[in-house]
Amino acid sequence: MAQNTDGGNPFAEPGELDNPFQDPAVIQHRPSPQYATLDVYNPFETREPPSAYEPPAPAPLPPPSAPSQSSRKLSPTEPKNYGSYSSQASAAAATAELLKKQEELNRKAEELDRRERELQHAALGGKATRQNNWPPLPSFCPVQPCFFQDISMEIPQEFQKTVSTMYYLWMCSTLALLLNFLACLASFCVETNNGTGFGLSILWIILFTPCSFVCWYRPMYKAFRSDSSFNFFVFFFIFFAQDVLFVLQAIGIPGWGFSGWISALVVLRTNTAVAVIMLLVALLFTGIAVLGIVMLKRIHSLYRRTGASFQKAQQEFAAGVFSNPAVRTAAANAATGAAENAFRAP
Known part of the structure; x- marks a missing residue:
């Protein structure tokens, strides 16, 4: 092996540098103005301030991608999408x-x-604790209320609107009879030949006001209160006749005591003011007649949905008759008398 006489590296391979300090990687890091060290620092030498450190150029940012649906913030007015349709x-x-x-x-x-x-x-x-509250009369009145009525307490909720409407219908019919009395009075004042109609108007307001309440409103009230088929049948029978009467009131046949359309047109020839009053009463009678027919149909549909029947009404009637103390006493007395007569017979 040949020795290196030039003072080089005896362990160097062929083709390598003899002096390792001549390596470019070492030479570029030797002390220089750019790389100041303590060996070359002289505090008494005035030098220009070193150049500011220049950071390396930042790497280019990736192109902004469209924000995902989950990370994007929604505006307050934008609807939120919680899933598929x-x-x-x-x-x-x-x-x-x-x-x-x-x-x-x-x-x-x-x-x-x-x-x-x-x-x-x-x-x-x-029942003794339920004080009658209808009609609402003052305490000093000698006549006390005859019925207990509380629609919100006694009537099921799904039927309360129907019962309240029928109560308002009864009140409107009473008001119409009162206005009919005033219209007939005005007609009698301008034409004395209308005395019969005026007298009948007094009779109608005295007769129909309590009878309509007792004969068709109370049966309807008790029918919805206790789901009574018998009271439903009583209501249908009487209220149908009441609707026919409403129609007759709206027609207003002269001399019947009703200020209907015909009576108002007859009075129109003699006095326009009285005719106008009678026309208003006739219009009110017409509205009541239409509402009565509509309510009759509605209550009949409710009655059909409750499962009531004529057989059930008969059973309720028989149970009510035999549960009456007076009827039972009369039946017992009749049976006792029949038995005595049978024993006395020869």
Whole structure:
């Protein structure tokens, strides 16, 4: 092996540098003005301030991509997307079903509350504790109320609107009879030949006001209160006749005591002011007749949905008759008399 006489690196391979300090990687890091070290630092030498450090150029940022649906913030007015259309539809259907069940529960709770109040009234002493409150008369009046009426307490919630409408219909019919009396009085003042109609108008207001309440409103009230088929049949029979009477009142046959269309047109020839009053009464009678027919049809449809029947009405009538103390006493007396006569017979 040949020795290196030039003072080079004896362990260098052929083709390598003899002096390792001549390596460019070492030479570029030797002390220089750019790379100041303590060996070349002279505090008494004035030099120009070193150039500011220049950071390396930042790497180019990646192009901004479209923000994903999950990381993008929604505006307050933008609707939120919680899922697909099918999931939203199923959630809406479930919410509607829950609301429907909640309404049904509230209705049942009100019904239970009403029945609880009834039981509390009955526990305090039965029907004697229910003070009659209709008609609402002052305490100093010698005539006291004859009926107990509380639609919110005694009538189920689904029928309260119907019963209230019938009560307002009865009040409107009473008001129409009162106005009819005033119109007939005015007609009698301008034409003395209308005395018969004026007298009949007094009779109608005295007769129809209490009879309509007792004969068709109270049966309807008790029918919805206790789901009584017998009271439903009584109401249908009497209220049908009442509707026929409403139609006759609206027609206004002269001499019948009704200020209907015909009577108003007859009086129009003699006095326009009285005819106008009678026309208003005729219009009121017409509205009452139309509402009466509509309510009769509506109550009949409710009656059909309750499952009532004529056989059930017969059973209720028989049970009511035999539960009456007076009827039972009369039947017992009749049976006793028949038995005595049978034993006395030879």
